[in-house]
Amino acid sequence: YREEQERREKLFVVYQVVLKWFVALLIGIGTGFAAIFINISVENFAGWKFALTFAIIQKSYFAGFLVYILFNLALAFSSVYIITQFAPAAAGSGIPEIKGYLNGVDIHGILLLRTLFGKIFGSIGSVGGGLALGKEGPLVHTGACIASLLGQGGSTKYHLSSRWLQVFNNDRDRRDLVTCGCAAGVAAAFRAPVGGVLFALEEVTSWWRSHLMWRVFFTSAVVAVVVRTAMGWCKSGKCGHFGAGGFIIWDISDGQEDYSFAELLPMAVIGVIGGLLGALFNQLTLYITYWRRNYLHKKGMRVKIIEVCLVSVITSAISFGLPLLTKCSPCPESEASSGIECPNPPGVYGNYVNFKCHNEKEYNDLATIFFNTQDDAIRNLFSAKTIREFSAQSLLTFLVMFYTLAVVTFGTAVPAGQFVPGIMIGSTYGRLVGMFVVKFYKKMNIEEGTYALLGAASFLGGSMRMTVSLCVIMVEITNNLKFLPLIMLVLLISKAVGDVFNEGLYEEQARLRGIPLLESRPKYQMRNMMAKEACGYRKVVSLPRVIKVGDLVSILRSNEHNGFPVIDHTRSGETLVSGLMLRSHLLVLLQSKIDFQHSPLPSDSKGGSFLVRHTNSEFVKPVSTKGMSLDDIHLSDDDLEMYIDLAPFLNPSPYIVPEDMSLTKVYNLFRQLGLRHVFVVPRPSHIIGLITRKDLLIEDSGDSATVELQSTSSSGA
Amino acid sequence: YREEQERREKLFVVYQVVLKWFVALLIGIGTGFAAIFINISVENFAGWKFALTFAIIQKSYFAGFLVYILFNLALAFSSVYIITQFAPAAAGSGIPEIKGYLNGVDIHGILLLRTLFGKIFGSIGSVGGGLALGKEGPLVHTGACIASLLGQGGSTKYHLSSRWLQVFNNDRDRRDLVTCGCAAGVAAAFRAPVGGVLFALEEVTSWWRSHLMWRVFFTSAVVAVVVRTAMGWCKSGKCGHFGAGGFIIWDISDGQEDYSFAELLPMAVIGVIGGLLGALFNQLTLYITYWRRNYLHKKGMRVKIIEVCLVSVITSAISFGLPLLTKCSPCPESEASSGIECPNPPGVYGNYVNFKCHNEKEYNDLATIFFNTQDDAIRNLFSAKTIREFSAQSLLTFLVMFYTLAVVTFGTAVPAGQFVPGIMIGSTYGRLVGMFVVKFYKKMNIEEGTYALLGAASFLGGSMRMTVSLCVIMVEITNNLKFLPLIMLVLLISKAVGDVFNEGLYEEQARLRGIPLLESRPKYQMRNMMAKEACGYRKVVSLPRVIKVGDLVSILRSNEHNGFPVIDHTRSGETLVSGLMLRSHLLVLLQSKIDFQHSPLPSDSKGGSFLVRHTNSEFVKPVSTKGMSLDDIHLSDDDLEMYIDLAPFLNPSPYIVPEDMSLTKVYNLFRQLGLRHVFVVPRPSHIIGLITRKDLLIEDSGDSATVELQSTSSSGA
Structure with a gap:
């Protein structure tokens, strides 16, 4: 068997x-x-x-x-x-x-x-x-x-x-x-x-x-x-208009072949700018989101809708109006041979957009980036062999306007990512720096598109503070490995500069939304704290093994805890911690009512019958639903007088820490194992054994596997 | 203050x-x-x-x-x-x-x-x-x-x-x-x-x-x-001969531009071959290393030296002799225009090595890969635009010979990496498959070099079982992102195939050398085991807080444990676990002799004096030395009669687990936190508190930091 x-x-x-x-x-x-x-x-x-x-x-x-x-x-x-x-x-x-x-x-x-x-x-x-x-x-x-x-x-x-x-x-x-x-x-x-x-x-x-x-x-x-x-x-x-300009891959394989050490300085400058602007972005969005949450969005849905519509109109007006006010530039003649058409209709993939230009051979540089989809705009900013396509004035205008728009748009009630706007902002000032480098060093093998790429990396690094993944993503979306060390350098600088001012965008936003993220590093002062201090000397609400349903309901109602220790009594009258009971599991038990019993004695159901009454999946917290509340459960007075035996449903061995363990250690335990509850117990009086690495190296011999196959019944979840 | x-x-x-x-x-x-x-x-x-x-x-x-x-x-x-x-x-x-x-x-x-x-x-x-x-x-x-x-x-x-x-x-x-x-x-x-x-x-x-x-x-x-x-x-x-052929970057930017879906089948075949040959490699090296350790290398150093010399002579003889026996092939005419010189002297970077060819316009394909540095050989195998450079017979000969040599060389007493040999083997059969594909599909845009690259990835995947890192390394050393999805596919297949037979090369070798690596996944049977079973019901050797030096020495001599629980007695006579004492720290104490005392009562030194007597660094286990042994410490009879108070030196709160915790959980704790010892304690009788996520979110307010700054004295290590 x-x-x-x-x-x-x-x-x-x-x-x-x-x-x-x-x-x-x-x-x-x-x-x-x-x-x-x-x-x-x-x-x-x-x-x-x-x-x-x-x-x-x-x-x-x-x-x-x-x-x-x-x-x-x-x-x-x-x-x-x-x-x-x-x-x-x-x-x-x-x-x-x-x-x-x-x-x-x-x-x-x-x-x-x-x-x-x-x-x-x-x-x-x-x-x-x-x-x-x-x-x-x-x-x-x-x-x-x-x-x-x-x-x-x-x-x-x-x-x-x-x-x-x-x-x-x-x-x-x-x-x-x-x-x-x-x-x-x-x-x-x-x-x-x-x-x-x-x-x-x-x-x-x-x-x-x-x-x-x-x-x-x-x-x-x-x-x-x-x-x-x-x-x-x-x-x-x-696929209709979905063609060459579709999925992100902003190929910069035409970029510069090599870089000299003199270029490392302007690249470091890009890193610093990225760190500063990124940190500023995080801070501004934090303030605005805070204000939105506390004042604006409390006024109801209509305000949210009006807000988005307003932002949309302003964005459209700026992206249409500003290029209108810009003067057109004549098409460069040298480029005509390189296969890049100069006046292009807007919306079509390509540089040199003709927008309100009277002359046939003119283009509007602001329209090239503003009056376009963002994908195409970035492609234009990254493009090589197009030196002097953009005037510094246009780029600066675009940078200021788009930065402001991105800050304002962040936090409105629409799905919104910050990657592409970040790349837009970054590549704009990157290209600006690149223009100065081209002017200053007067070498023709420097491509502004490369600087735009580094700018994009720096802004994302300064805002999101990612390193390795961002580096690889930048390499993959530009399909070019040559600049990997440069991207690494720029990211290192921009992240370091940004870290001086504030945390990463996602961490700031998570904190604002009240999501208690545990950072990877415990706080320094935890070194000097003990586990029992962290519990805050609160009274622990524990449950007996067999509990009256009415008592259980009133305990659940009286606090907000999500986990309860269950205390049992041995025959000799001593107390013994049986395990941890989750609120959500208690609610399931209360709702199903199957396990209610009349006697206050522990039921002697041995695993088997328990498994018949509950399939395991009932206790699974459905992540994608809203969860159950105590108010949804209706119990009659008779029900409240009955008892329930928690033993089969509890988690029999949650992780425990002694009361005087350093909080740093507790933190590491929590964080590395992704725990939700840890029991703080008194210092133990004696030790049963010591487990070392060698004890855990069980061979697949099959002998040890069959030693213990009972005692599996009580795994409630 | x-x-x-x-x-x-x-x-x-x-x-x-x-x-x-x-x-x-x-x-x-x-x-x-x-x-x-x-x-x-x-x-x-x-x-x-x-x-x-x-x-x-x-x-x-x-x-x-x-x-x-x-x-x-x-x-x-x-x-x-x-x-x-x-x-x-x-x-x-x-x-x-x-x-x-x-x-x-x-x-x-x-x-x-x-x-x-x-x-x-x-x-x-x-x-x-x-x-x-x-x-x-x-x-x-x-x-x-x-x-x-x-x-x-x-x-x-x-x-x-x-x-x-x-x-x-x-x-x-x-x-x-x-x-x-x-x-x-x-x-x-x-x-x-x-x-x-x-x-x-x-x-x-x-x-x-x-x-x-x-x-x-x-x-x-x-x-x-x-x-x-x-x-x-x-x-x-x-740098002398160190030039273009120096550091690994086997550029395959000239490789094929695109691939059709029909090619996925031969690529999958490469993956399967890689998995099989890689697993075979692991198994063969395992046997040979086992045999070496247990028979050959026990005979002393001279055997090791003779072994390496023998392997060296055989390798040289094969790599010189086999090309000698091969017939030369005439240089292809079409390639002459593409800038690749046909007859090249060996040792010089390039394809088409002329080796014992009588005709001016001939080359020896086996010498091109065999009688060359491995770097250049791989470059030649990866090279594009050289279809039909190698005959199938030469590649097959090379594959068999080199595979055998790599297996034999593995485990000899020289520093030896398996990456480059793996790439050699893999790219050889990859190129072989590529040749058949070229013949079968009869399209000219298929490059054998691409198949060689995939072959290299597949063999490494089948032998080392790495995935993401190997994928990125292959992309970085070939400086080409285009084949990333293909490399991923091949790696997935070869790893899956290899996993059917055995573990990865490093894991197998580590196990053979008695290095107890904890895998990332606990064994399945651990689910049904409890913590106390893992200690194997061995008797725990624990120390009292104040111990006679003579007793300590005999305890240390009597077993091989590296960690000892220290048990103290409270005033009411109950026992209490004070913490964990490491053998290495005990040895330091015994050697320094500073802390010996005459009375068997706990010394009342409060932190301060302890810190004067020992700097922290004394207890640091010097990783890069051989460590101390009990035999190195000489104690007089007087010393043996004295006492030592362990309280200031022990680790006061090691991680503890209750006796009936599932071994899977213990394993995760051990592995995720990189522990060496875990105390197994009886199920606690009551609970002091419950730590949840919110308790660990301490703000940097500075108030809580000053609450507890004492009680830091006893952190022995």
Whole structure:
């Protein structure tokens, strides 16, 4: 019998492994398709918009202006309407929330099905509507939602869940899936599979096991293949305006071949500027978000909608109006031979946009970056062989205006990523510095596009404070390895400068939203604190093993704790800690009422019957639903007089620390293992044994496996 | 007073941080220079060798053969002599040992100064001597040695230590430094800074904190800059034969532009072959190393030296003799226009080596890969636009011979990396598959060099089982991002295939050497085991708080434990666990004799006097020395009658687990925190408090910092 049980367990393990990989595959495919859908939609909306506007301004600039504003307004309105009405959790970039979730905090609503749809359709509207925000952050959130929904086998609310997927019934598996989803999101957003893995590793997860890396890597590879296939399919022209200018890869293979050591100084300057502007960005957005949360958004949904519409109109007016006021420049003659057409209609991929130029051979440099999709603008800023395309004045104007717009747009109730705006800002001042370098050093092998790339890296480094993942992402999106050491240098400087002033964008935002992120490093003063001080000398609310239902309800009502120690009495009358009971599990028990009993004595049900009454999955906290509240449970007076035996449901051995352990150690335990509760116990009176490394090296001989196979019944979750 | 103390502490923290970064800088520079030194030496030795041999074979092939063999033999002998006489720990690749060290195992001698020199000079000899091994693994070990030596401020044995560097006096800081050193080693070996970071992350460390990544990244960037500077300096011709063919970057930018879906099948085949051959390689080397350890190497040093010399002679004979037996092929005519010269003298960088060809316009394809440095051979295998350079017969011969040589060479007493041999083997069968694809699909845009690259990735994946880091390293050494998804695909397949048969090369070797590596995943049967079972019901040897020196010595002599629980008695007579005492600390106490006292009562020294008698650094286990043994300590009979109070020296709060905790949980605790000892205690009788996430979010307000600043005295280590 035992052999059979063992075989069945092994089969189950194989099933689980296969299923995990299968779900990783599905996550990759799903995220890939979501990214393609968003990209095609955005490109098509933007394409229609620019084509229409350009057709109209041939006759009247004013009519074109109106159409442009209205088109953008309609898209932005659709986005904010979806968000405020259906999916409030889909506003913003979502990365701070995902980070919080993977750090161990539960935030309601961030992984719902409606949030997924809100993210997808909302970001189509907001990005297509030309706001100063990107679709990359939302795509990461989208990937995480897809992963979480697949992990629980569909949305429980809409009864789409399938049973066979419900093996992912513990927190750890769920978090693993969401990590995969994040990586898939980045991989899809930037077509940067390795960058996706590193992003998931460096930025979002707080604990990491190396065999997870392997699965995350697989997911990213699947995304890369899916996206590539779709791009190939679109090449035949079936995707409308989605063509060469579609998915991010801002190729700078034409950039400069080499760099001299004299150039390291201006590059360091770019790093410093990036650190300063990035830190300023974090600080400004922090203030504005704070103000928004506390004053503006308290006034209701209508204010949010009006706000977004206002921002949309201002953005449209600036991006249309400013180029109108700029004088056109004559096309450079030397470039004509290099295959770059000089006057280009706006909205079409390419440099040198002709916009309100009277002469045939003139172009408007501000329109080239402003009156364009952001992807194309960045491509133009990164472009090589186009020295003197932009005037310093235009770039400076653009920098100031776009920076302001990005700060104002941040925190409105639409899905908003900060990657692409950051790259826009960074590449603008990078190109500015590059122009001065070209003037100063007077060498022709310096390309302004290279400096634009470094500027982009520096601003992102100064704002988001990522290092390795950002470095790899920048390399992957520009498809150029030559500048890797330069990007590293610039990132190091900008992150160091930024760290002087404040924390990274995501950390600041998470703190503002009350998400208690545990940093990777314990605070210094923790060294001198003991574990018992951290509990704050609060009274611990503990439960007896068998408890009256009425008492339980009143205990649950009287506090907000999420975990309760359960104390049992041995036959000799001494107390003994039995384990930890979670509030959510108690609520499940109270709701089902199956385990109520009349006697206050411990029930002698031995595992078996317990398993019949409850499937394991009932206790799984559904991540993508709102969770249960005590008010949802209705108990009759008879019920309240009954008893309940908690023994089969509790976690029998939570991690414990002695009372005088240094808080630094407790912190490391908490953070490295992703815990939620730790018991502080008195210093033990004696020791049963000492486990060393060698004790944990059990061979796969199979002998030791069969030694103990009972005592597995009481694993409530 | 308190404020001043606090200020001083803060200053110390700043000092520590600055020092950590400074040491990271030094590690980068040191490893960079070591790599350059090794590379220049190897290239020069190899250059002289081939130049000399080629000059002689113009007259007599037999004399050339003799000179070639003797030259190689001399180099190999110098290598094995250095290793066996001075630095036995420097044999092999060193990566399993470093992995073990970072996993928490102490292995004597791996981080000594003599090991460092043995690694550097030994690998110059072994690689320059043309053995079938690489210099990349040893470089990783070199980086780790440099890091560890810098961290303890020089070698303690040779009195080179400086005091101001001794702030790195805990295990964690040391391990962080060694992690930096590993990354620097990889970055220097392959000129792959990002790959280095990922290698350190994926392959060697078992626990990881994200702020360490930042410092590792910095170290890698420094290495990249140092190496680049040196390469620039060498371009002026000051480095002898070290020139274009020096540092690894096998540029394949001329490779094929695109790939069709039909090609995915042969690529998958490459992945499967890689998995099979890689797993076979692991298994064969495992058997041979096992046999060597248990039979051959027990016979003393002379056997080791003879073995290496024998291998060297065989290798030389094969690499000289086999090309001699091969027929020359006529130079292809079409290539003449593409700038590739057809008959090249051997040893010179380039394809189409002329070796014993009678005709002017002929070349020897086997000599092109065999009678050449490995770097150049790989460059030739990766090269594009050279379809039909190699005949299938030559490649197959080379594959079989080189595979056998690599297996035989592995485990001899010389520093030996498996990266480059792995790439050689992989690219050979990759190119073979590529040749069949070219024949079968009959498209001209397929390049055999691309298949060679994929083959190399597949073999490394099948043998070492790395994923992300290997992927990035392959991309960085070939300077080409286009094939990233293909490399990912091939790696996924080869790792999966290999995992069916055995573990990765480093894990297998570590296990064979008795290094108890804890894998990232606990064994499945641990789920059903409890903590107390793991201690194996052994009797715990515990010490009283005040112990007679004689008793202590006999306890230490009677067992091999490294940690002892210390039990104290309260006034009411109850026992209480005071903490953990390490054997190494006890030895320090016994040696210094300062703390011996006459009375068996606890001394009332309150911290202060303790700190005067011992500086903290005395207790630091010197990683790079051999450690102390009980036999080194001489105690008089009077000494043995005295007492010692252990209270000030013990670790007052090691991590504890209740006796019935699931072993899976214990395993995770152990592994994630890098522990050495865990106390198993009885289930607690009551709970003092519960720590949750919110309790650990202490603000930097400064109020809480001053609450508790006493009670820090007893932190022995």
